[in-house]
Amino acid sequence: MSTGDGRRRSDSQLDQIEELDRVTIRFAGDSGDGMQLAGLQFTNTSAVYGNDVSTIPDFPAEIRAPAGSIPGVSSFQVSFSSYDIHTPGDQPDVLVVMNPAALKAHLGDLPKGGLLIVNTDEFTEPNLRKALYAANPLEDDSLTAYRVVKVPVGSMNARALADSGLNTQQIDRSKNSFALGLMFWLYERPLDSTIRWFEEKFARNPEVRDANITTLKAGHNFGDTAELFPVRYHVAKADLPPGRYRNITGNAATALGFLTASKLADLPLFYGSYPITPASDILHELSRFKNFGVKTFQAEDEIAAMGSAIGAAFGGYLGLTGTSGPGLALKSEALGLAVMVELPLVVAMIQRSGPSTGMPTKTDQADLLQVLFGRNGESPVAIVAPATPSECFKYAIEAFRLALRHMTPTVFLSDGYLGTGSEPWRVPRVDELPRIEVKFAKDPDTFNPYDRDPETLARPWATPGTPGLEHRIGGLEKADVTGNVSYDPDNHDKMTRFRAEKIARIANDIPDLEVVGDESGDLLVLGWGSTYGANLSAVLRAREQGLAVSAAHLRYLNPFPSNLGDVIARFDQVLIPELNLGQLAMLIRSRFVVDAATLNKVTGRPFLIAEVEAKIQELVGSKVKV
Template sequence: MTSQVDQSEAVDGPDGEGPAASARSGPGRPAKPIRRLDRVIIRFAGDSGDGMQLTGDRFTSETAAFGNDLSTLPNFPAEIRAPAGTLPGVSSFQLHFADHDILTPGDAPDVLVAMNPAALKANLPDLPAGAEIIVNTDEFTKRALAKVGYAASPLEDGSLEAFRLHPVPLTALTLEALKDSGLARKDAERAKNMFALGLLSWMYHRPTHGTELFLRQKFAKKPQIAEANVTAFRAGWNFGETTEDFAVSYEVPPAKLAPGTYRNISGNLALSYGLVAAGERSGLPVFLGSYPITPASDILHELSRHKNFGVRTFQAEDEIAGIGAALGAAFGGALGVTTTSGPGVALKSETIGLAVSLELPLVIVDIQRGGPSTGLPTKTEQADLLQAMFGRNGEAPVPIVAPATPAECFTAALDAARIALTYRTPVFLLSDGYLANGSEPWKLPEVDELPDLRVEFATEPNGPDGAFRPYQRDPHTLARPWAVPGTPGLEHRIGGIEKQDGTGNISYDPANHDFMVRTRQAKVDNIVVPDVEVDDPSGEARVLVLGWGSTYGPITAAVRRVRADGGRVAQAHLRHLNPFPANLGAVLERYEKVIVPEMNLGQLALLLRAEYLVDAQSYNQVRGLPFKAAQLADVLHAALGSLDAEETR
């Protein structure tokens, strides 16, 4: 059972009647049949100026409020306003929602909403036969068609026969609905995305109260625009209910999730909250030094809104200053954080090395995007693993934490802070563009049960004759004392030059350097991370699929498919890439074949081969998009098949 705490008990449609009620038995209106589905994949696509991301976000919020499980995939160009009506300018938002636990935004859309010919053309190859297509016919002008290379309108030449096409004059209908709004045509036209949202909301029985509330808040200073959007939204809903073209509506019942209170959350928001929570649980002020970069800027924006948690955000002059300021704050006893993407990490490398040498806590968040160089700023990739692992001069080990899902970004941030504070080390948190912008339901944690991250600053001299030795380590963690300025008697100087063990004084002694290099490595190697869990229900699998980061969703979905077909495959997913879990070597040894799917050219596989001398098989894709479950299922089937073939030979 679900209920909306922010909404009235009844799930009201725009006309004040519950959609379920009106559709099932609504008096005075002919009831349309309702078809029950267990899951649906919808893709909204349009020009980058058409508001598709907002439309998708709203549909997602309605769906979360309804209690479905969900997963989203926003996909947009790097240009803020790409040329209108062109293929590169298409922006889309895909949403998968279900009455059961799902893991990915879905391989192929069941429904495509195409706001113009470019959106249709760009997305058509992804559609399976039988999919529904809702197009805005008003945009299918000769000129717009020609712009994307359509000689004839695909709406009329029979090329879409394999699909269920719904031609809807969305622009005209929106303008008609808003003819009394007093808005100029251009402004009124912009509400067509809300008309489309209203129509889809009717089709899938989404609660609408939240969207109306959202629109009124968003345009609080422009009430005329707010009302126009609400009117267009309601008009879209009513259009679905009255027009004969839409004969059926669909119901996807709420998912049976574990008991608890849920919200929908994106990866970057979860990560931001994780950092705020780390500040609260450690009792340290958070200091974020950052420079804007896609797709990490949202974290800077979000944290800058939480000054009442004592969070300081510093938009620096460059990436280097961002991490420099964070490290300076860490020296002063703050929880220092810097957020960036791959190109920013490259610039921060020297300071990360300094943090390794100073042995101060620092969280480095890398929201990976397509590389190298500027690469694909708005697309996802996981090709920074080796940069995080090795991208510094000298032996400069840095622990690496990687969340597997958007909601997991919250716990990953807390975990990265835990390691940084406990071991006095910089820590990499590797998220990616897919996790950052994707969203899913998140069961709210009990705040009191979050990890206790409190630290003890050094307060007393620890050496002979009342001296303070800044590099005298804790025998268990090998962490050095954190003595912050303002503490009497512990004045000390640290720097990037090699230090004498214990005293921290400059030392060029060969044996000391060898010892310090090995000790810094040992400190990271000995970090306590949980064992990797293996999911192998049959207990007889001979193939292990091992992933890390955002590939968790598609890998898990693929594993389910293979098992549904009777295949035996074991699955494990790494949340810690440095150090690896202590049981990883033993796990790898148990399987005849180890498949490692990655959105890079085999970076984890390289590490596994080097560390464990295991013949890990890479499966790679660097298309700026997440894997599809079907694609990975094929890979696993093939791996199982090749084992069988070897036996029969």
């Protein structure tokens, strides 16, 4: 694996192609400039070409912040490579800016010597003022540290589309396609995937379709003829495991995972949800799957969404709801009810920066404790947490498997970075996936609503419509076995312990925590959720430098894998990097009484590899093996 800056000279300079093993491009522009679209198309094309890819979008919460303003800047970063990568890159190698505000907002992330591609047409007096520039940075020497390529994207696009029949405004909206075409040329990417996409997307609007295709090609040809770039770059195909692949975002993978769980359990899926960033895409996706029998319900509020999922679960169906931090706060009481009535359902919780409304489009991991403890009473739920966008598929299925087998609400804990980020997904075949076994109570002679399975402590699932099993459940404490209302002190103690023990026993049903690297050593970097890529990359670099560092990543947060304590004990130190102020660390410290070191950041952005690497160096950098 390469760890350097990824630059390698090709043997032949004649074709003026430079061979690279990894490139990170950031597209930045006004939120109306179509940067997300350009980034996604570049990503898909690179993925189909055979690179490994990893992406991170970054957009303002406002639908349209004032045009040309810094808060209105939207960006999309894609990293593509000839080897297996785990993050969308710490810093871009190439920054494409469509206006002065985008330059102002993102130049700080571009390393010196980086390639800066600027749409010069937008560098007008009013736009410079909106971006708080006193002087035009293209005309002074403030950009001399970068390889600046000035391209009049707007006017070139306008010229390409002069005969398109579109009006000026419509023409201007296609300029992202011109920029995209130019980037395709620079990195030797084929245009066909994007052209196909335009043909489908604008099938009913042939003028717009043709305009985008025309200007995409114009951008590509411009690269060929303008001689702005001394070389082009080539990033070879990555050596991924054999299989069928597609690029997928975490939220799309999540929706597919839930749909697949429905198939594997052979139970119809119900999704009740109230729109909330960044979870809404799951609602959008699932509402497309009606021909799979999926029923989606856009509820009047978060509470109703949770209640409706409980109703579906009571009925014997796959009850699912989805939300983010503020929404989970509203659902808490009803989630507690689900704990009390011990029904199987899943809450997809896509974290964002908080507290309160916080920064809706930015990422955080600060809701772990809310998910674990944010309810009245002793109220345990199972929690699974995917580590990468494509893993969301697997853990969405796993969430339902645990919920159904253990008769418990289960939280699928993702975040905005996973949900909106993307990577290649090795597509399984449905018949390769293990079926989910579901048992319904049927026999009136043996039925008691709060009987328990001796192995799992799960209670029976008896659903309305089953003759002879009529019974009542509810939020009041239930007597053991009969499920009648009970205020008996000893019964309450017993039932509270049953509910806790039922969740604890899930540990017998989940895999052990795996360690990447040696099974013991100076330092274990322990993570959960979306910090996976940065943690793993940092650990691999540290190991190349001879440090006795290993990585482990928790996909199960309640209960923990049963070997977690043993794994921690085999290392001198444990470091827990989190995008919060130390929530997993608090749990690990109290559970295992270890002095875990922490690395915390709550900027709304994921860790850079370099940040984790620096912390590793700080802790064990002096212990390089000779």
